[in-house]
Amino acid sequence: MFKVQDLEQTKNIILTEEQQGGDYRQRWERETEYMKTLFAGGLGDLSGKTVLDFGCGIGRLSKALLEQYDCRVLGVDISPDMRRMAAEYVNSDRFSVISYEMFCALAERGGLKADCAIAVYVLQHVFDPAHDIKLLSRAVADKLLVLNLKHRAVPVIDSENGRKKFYIDKQPEASADVAALLEQQFTALSELELAAEKISVVTKHWCRVYGKKESK
Structure with missing residues (x-):
């Protein structure tokens, strides 16, 4: 699903065309800039901090973070193609990207710590949300946006025509209920109101900031 050959293919996978929100090029420009306001409102000043960009793709939001703050960003992505392009697209010594396998290995051992993290349009797609959210709780020291x-959006390839698409599951099982799983591992700090003119089909989305759950 996430095999890509160039920047345009990558953009079209990361931000698909929406009837109410425009094509992927329009969404890329509009939503990337808008995310900066959500970062500022939800995470505060990230200068001097290390931020984990979970599901970074080619570094769309990593680049935005580095433009906005004097921070460091560690990207994580499952796609070798996107990781390869990310270094060139972000083009910063304050950015590095690792594979999902490396993230799992480090987080499971407690060998990866970031001050904050972002997961934008990612947890709805992952194979095992409970597993990844648990690892995020180990890797994040402060806040997660x-x-x-x-709903759940499972990436699939149509067996008949080979087209890439997302299968929407409006009633996911408990093992795939991202919001409920996050509440188990984190403390919900705030709900960020999304601007309808900025986020494609805003009524289908939510944005929350989470903090570390205090140990009992």
Whole structure:
């Protein structure tokens, strides 16, 4: 699903065309800039901090963070193609990207710590949300910002025509309920109101900031 050959293919996978929100090029420009306001409102000043960009793709939001703050960003992505392009697209010594396998290995051992993290349009797609959210709770020292669909969107390839698409599951099982799983591992700090003119089909999304759950 996430095999890509160039920047245009990448953009079209990361931000698909929406009837109410425009094509992927329009969404890329509009939503990327808008995310900066959500970062500022939800995470505060990130200068001097290390931020984990979970599901970074080619570094769309990593680049935005580095433009906005004097911070460091560690990207994580499952796609070798996108990781390869990310270094060139972000083009900063304050950015590095690792594979999902490396993230899992480090987080499971407690060997990866970031001050804050973002997961934008990612947790709705992952194979095992409970597993990844648990690892995020180990890797994040302070806050996690999540922008997600209200539903689950499973990446699939049509067996008949080979087209890439997302299968929408409006009633996911408990093991795939991202919002509920996050509440188990984190403390919900705030709900960020999304601007309808900025986020494509805004009624289908939510954005929340989470903090570390205090140990009992």
